[in-house]
Amino acid sequence: xxxxxxxxxxxxxxxxxxxxxxxxxxxxxxxxxxxxxxxxxxxxxxxxxxxxxxxxxxxxxxxxxxxxxxxxxxxxxxxxxxxxxxxxxxxxxxxxxxxxxxxxxxxxxxxxxxxxxxxxxxxxxxxxxxxxxxxxxxxxxxxxxxxxxxxxxxxxxxxxxxxxxxxxxxxxxxxxxxxxxxxxxxxxxxxxxxxxxxxxxxxxxxxxxxxxxxxxxxxxxxxxxxxxxxxxxxxxxxxxxxxxxxxxxxxxxxxxxxxxxxxxxxxxxxxxxxxxxxxxxxxxxxxxxxxxxxxxxxxxxxxxxxxxxxxxxxxxxxxxxxxxxxxxxxxxxxxxxxxxxxxxxxxxxxxxxxxxxxxxxxxxxx
Numbered sequence: 001x002x003x004x005x006x007x008x009x010x011x012x013x014x015x016x017x018x019x020x021x022x023x024x025x026x027x028x029x030x031x032x033x034x035x036x037x038x039x040x041x042x043x044x045x046x047x048x049x050x051x052x053x054x055x056x057x058x059x060x061x062x063x064x065x066x067x068x069x070x071x072x073x074x075x076x077x078x079x080x081x082x083x084x085x086x087x088x089x090x091x092x093x094x095x096x097x098x099x100x101x102x103x104x105x106x107x108x109x110x111x112x113x114x115x116x117x118x119x120x121x122x123x124x125x126x127x128x129x130x131x132x133x134x135x136x137x138x139x140x141x142x143x144x145x146x147x148x149x150x151x152x153x154x155x156x157x158x159x160x161x162x163x164x165x166x167x168x169x170x171x172x173x174x175x176x177x178x179x180x181x182x183x184x185x186x187x188x189x190x191x192x193x194x195x196x197x198x199x200x201x202x203x204x205x206x207x208x209x210x211x212x213x214x215x216x217x218x219x220x221x222x223x224x225x226x227x228x229x230x231x232x233x234x235x236x237x238x239x240x241x242x243x244x245x246x247x248x249x250x251x252x253x254x255x256x257x258x259x260x261x262x263x264x265x266x267x268x269x270x271x272x273x274x275x276x277x278x279x280x281x282x283x284x285x286x287x288x289x290x291x292x293x294x295x296x297x298x299x300x301x302x303x304x305x306x307x308x309x310x311x312x313x314x315x316x317x318x319x320x321x322x323x324x325x326x327x328x329x330x331x332x333x334x335x336x337x338x339x340x341x342x343x344x345x346x347x348x349x350x351x352x353x354x355x356x357x358x359x360x361x362x363x364x365x366x
Contacts, residue, residue, distance in 0.1 A: 014087060015060040015289050017141035017172070019133075019164070020048030020150045021125030022066055022081060023100040024073045027313070031106045034115050040103060043313060044080045047147045047179055047278050050314055054282035054304060056085035058318045060289060063087040065138050067124040069099035074124070084315075090137035094124035118183075120153075129156035130163050138164065143285060144172045146204075147179040148197045155190035165203030173288075176204035176233075177281050180213040194218055198229065206288070207233045208281050211240050223248070227258065237298070239280065241265070245301065247294050263298035268306045269341035275314035279304040283318075287328075299328040299335070306340045319345040 026040035052064040064086050068074035070093040077099055082088045100120035120126070128150070138144065144164065151158040165174055178197050185193030194217040201207045207230060214220045220229055223238040223246040230236055236248045242265050250259040283304030287297035303324050307316040318324070323345075327338065 012140065014063045014141040016052065016055055016143045016145055016285060017063045017065060017138055018048040018052040018055075018145040019065045019128075019138055020046060020147055021100060021120070021123065021128075021153060022046030022049035022064070022068070022077055023102055023120060023123075023125075024077055026101065026103045028104070028106045034103060034105060034117060037105070042076070044077055045102070045314055047149055047177065048145060049081050049086070050275060050278035051145055051177075051282045051285070052086045053081060053084040053315055054279055054308075054318060055286060057315075058282070058286050058304075059321060060286060061087070063090060063137070063141060065090045065133065067092045067094050067097075067128050067132070069093070069097055069124045070095040071099055073099040073101060090134055092124075092132065092134075094127060097122060097124040097127055099124060123153075125150075126154040126157060128153070129160050132156075133160060135163075139172055141172050142289065143175055143206075145175040145177070145281070145285065146200075147177040148193075148200065149179050149181060149184065151191070151196055151200060152181060152184035152188060152193060158190055158196065161200055162203075165200050167203060173206060174204045175206040175281070175285060176201055176208070177277070178207065178209040178213060178217070179277075180217045182216070201230055202232045204233050206235045206237070208237045208239065208277075208284070210277070211238055214238070235294075237284065237301075239277065245280070245298050247298055249294050259294075261294045261298065263295060263302065264336065266302050266306050266335075267339040268309045269339070270309045271342055272312045273309065275308035275316070276305040278314070279308035279316065283324075292328075296328045300324060303327055307345050310340060310342045310344060317345055 023045055025043045025045035027043055028037040029039045029041060030037060049064050052062045056062040064081055068077050068091060074093060078088050078091055100123035102116060102118045104116045105114055146161060146164060151161040178201055180197060197217060209226060211223065214226045218229060220226050226238050227236055227248045238246045240246065244262060244264040246260065246262040248258045248260055280301040284297045284301035287300040304318060307318050
């Protein structure tokens with residue numbers, strides 16, 4: 001039995017458990033305003049399930065836990081995520097609430113012309129709570145991955161996230177991607193987004209946050225300022241967009257001394273600027289599971305992000321592990337010369353690659 005009196009559906013230990021809402025997303029068949037686009041292609045979207053799918057594609061055992069409606073969209077969602085090799089046995093189906101959906105335009109999300117229309121209010125996922133979810137299944141991974149999207153959905157979702165980020169003996173390593181979405185918090189009556197996200201991040205062991213969202217949410221400028229506001233996590237990763245990423249690690253609490261590791265971002269021929277943040281988290285978590293040095297964890301994060309940036313959708317086929325390892329092992333000069341474009345994840349068989357002598361070929365990856 002679980003802590004909330006329910007039967008556990010998936011007690012076996014996974015590498016990573018990801019908890020959160022996933023939705024069916026409709027992608028436009030052509031550029032233009034939502035009002036003008038005549039048809040859409042169906043896909044899936046959700047920060048936590050994106051991370052789960054990338055990790056499963058990279059060879060890890062991964063469980064996604066969430067709630068979906070007992071409807072056709074929910075069927076598609078569970079089947080699609082399961083198709084990536086993700087364990088979906090702990091997903092709850094809600095007969096009274098629908099699966100969330102959203103529509104978006106084809107343009108770059110960073111432009112004013114980009115539109116997103118969410119239909120997620122009252123969704124099945126918004127009913128996630130300590131009482132409706134299997135806590136044993138949620139805690140059954142070596143790593144539990146959460147994001148700041150879940151607590152924005154409802155008071156019950158916030159209560160569940162608080163329970164999972166409470167520091168208790170024996171819990172899995174808790175990974176938290178801040179994912180500040182001001183629109184989700186705008187009408188939330190259960191808390192002020194920036195304050196809630198800071199509170200939850202302080203309870204995590206590993207935190208991902210973009211320097212732009214730290215500036216917008218908390219008025220913090222620069223990685224050092226973010227670390228000063230978040231001394232509790234043993235590992236803090238501040239993503240700095242095209243500049244790179246900085247990790248603070250090795251501290252043993254607020255008074256501990258940090259090590260600081262920075263890795264510049266790769267030069268990438270961007271196809272679509274979507275899914276990179278989730279892919280970065282997946283790459284970093286994959287390398288964490290393998291106990292790689294922090295520098296290599298950051299590099300694997302950048303490589304997974306580059307895979308996402310060089311395909312049209314949110315999810316990309318990750319590079320083979322040995323290919324990614326060879327790239328992550330390049331010296332600083334070769335890393336700085338590396339440029340990646342569409343198809344690079346399938347480019348692991350260049351001359352000299354098998355012998356470890358292919359550094360020159362690798363840095364010329366198209």
